[in-house]
Amino acid sequence: MSLVSLRNVTKTYPSPDKGGERIVAIEDVSLDIEAGDVYGIIGYSGAGKSTLVRLINALEPVSDGSVTIDGEEISGRTERELRSVRLGIGMIFQQFNLFNAKNVWNNVAYPLRVAGWPKDRITARVDELLAFVGLSEKARSYPDQLSGGQKQRVGVARALATEPRILLADEATSALDPETTQEVLALLKRVNTEFGVTIVVITHEMDVIQSIATKVAVMDGGRVIEKGDVFDVFSNPQNASSRRFVSTVIKGIPSPAELAVLQERHIGRIVTISFRDGNADQAAVFLEIVNAGVAFELVYGGINDIQGRAFGHLTLALRGDDAAIDSAIARIAESTHVTEVR
Numbered sequence: 001m002s003l004v005s006l007r008n009v010t011k012t013y014p015s016p017d018k019g020g021e022r023i024v025a026i027e028d029v030s031l032d033i034e035a036g037d038v039y040g041i042i043g044y045s046g047a048g049k050s051t052l053v054r055l056i057n058a059l060e061p062v063s064d065g066s067v068t069i070d071g072e073e074i075s076g077r078t079e080r081e082l083r084s085v086r087l088g089i090g091m092i093f094q095q096f097n098l099f100n101a102k103n104v105w106n107n108v109a110y111p112l113r114v115a116g117w118p119k120d121r122i123t124a125r126v127d128e129l130l131a132f133v134g135l136s137e138k139a140r141s142y143p144d145q146l147s148g149g150q151k152q153r154v155g156v157a158r159a160l161a162t163e164p165r166i167l168l169a170d171e172a173t174s175a176l177d178p179e180t181t182q183e184v185l186a187l188l189k190r191v192n193t194e195f196g197v198t199i200v201v202i203t204h205e206m207d208v209i210q211s212i213a214t215k216v217a218v219m220d221g222g223r224v225i226e227k228g229d230v231f232d233v234f235s236n237p238q239n240a241s242s243r244r245f246v247s248t249v250i251k252g253i254p255s256p257a258e259l260a261v262l263q264e265r266h267i268g269r270i271v272t273i274s275f276r277d278g279n280a281d282q283a284a285v286f287l288e289i290v291n292a293g294v295a296f297e298l299v300y301g302g303i304n305d306i307q308g309r310a311f312g313h314l315t316l317a318l319r320g321d322d323a324a325i326d327s328a329i330a331r332i333a334e335s336t337h338v339t340e341v342r
């Protein structure tokens with residue numbers, strides 16, 4: 001049984017114009033998140049990612065379909081019942097959302113006081129969490145005295161206070177510089193492996209998915225257009241919309257504007273060849289070109305690493321007899337993905 005399960009979920013909002021059509025934020029989304037996953041939700045702005053989080057977190061009801069957390073259907077629950085569901089879900093935010101008037105220790109203690117934990121257990125839990133996130137020394141500091149990375153570490157400690165099984169991270173590293181982002185991602189990875197917390201990361205940053213996610217769903221226009229293993233989705237997207245999105249976030253695929261520049265700058269036919277962890281022998285690809293008597297120049301490229309597995313794209317300008325180029329492309333296409341710019 002999945003820990004979080006969405007079945008044919010739709011969420012609409014009233015139109016801002018009187019009598020206008022309702023806004024469809026989420027449309028017919030089905031998704032299963034297993035215990036222990038680090039599940040990335042990625043997509044353009046307005047794709048519906050934040051709305052999806054609010055539905056999982058039971059902050060808003062679905063318009064249609066069902067959301068199940070740990071086997072319990074949450075639609076149609078009373079506010080009181082939902083409160084206990086929410087206690088099992090921690091949340092961290094882009095802007096950290098700490099209480100500026102409370103010190104670090106009291107920020108982390110806050111959800112435990114609300115949940116009615118006894119004083120001695122609160123003390124033990126807060127001390128343990130601050131040690132876990134490496135901020136024991138900062139217990140008496142106020143949020144204003146902390147760096148962005150430290151603030152988010154307090155956010156993580158607070159989100160974990162009530163021992164939730166699920167942590168939702170909504171653009172949790174988008175306000176941080178790249179180095180601090182990596183620091184917070186490493187902490188989230190530890191939250192997953194050491195505490196066994198299932199993490200859902202909403203992001204538009206490829207780095208985040210690349211470093212910690214095991215599964216990913218790509219959203220576009222309120223729908224999940226592709227989902228699965230991170231390496232598979234990014235190295236070999238199955239449909240045109242997800243290919244378009246993926247090509248904007250991974251290295252090595254020239255944009256249409258860059259292709260136009262390449263075509264202008266280089267003589268010959270421009271082709272992009274994809275390489276994926278062992279699926280194509282790179283030497284064999286180049287041999288096909290050489291054996292066909294075709295000259296080539298490497299004009300663009302990049303290699304991506306997803307948790308130790310590599311894939312990439314090389315763009316070449318091919319020069320020679322047209323029939324020879326056609327036959328080389330056809331032979332390369334037998335072992336890997338190749339596209340020609342026309």
Ligand SMILES: Nc1ncnc2c1ncn2[C@@H]1O[C@H](COP(=O)(O)OP(=O)(O)OP(=O)(O)O)[C@@H](O)[C@H]1O
Pocket residue numbers: 013014023024025026043044045046047048049050051052204
């Ligand atoms: N409370 C609301 N009332 C009306 N429309 C909403 C509401 N919340 C979201 N929407 C609309 O639903 C769509 C999806 O929005 P959502 O914020 O979920 O996207 P997102 O992928 O999280 O985007 P971003 O990355 O910009 O936050 C958008 O068209 C948005 O305008």
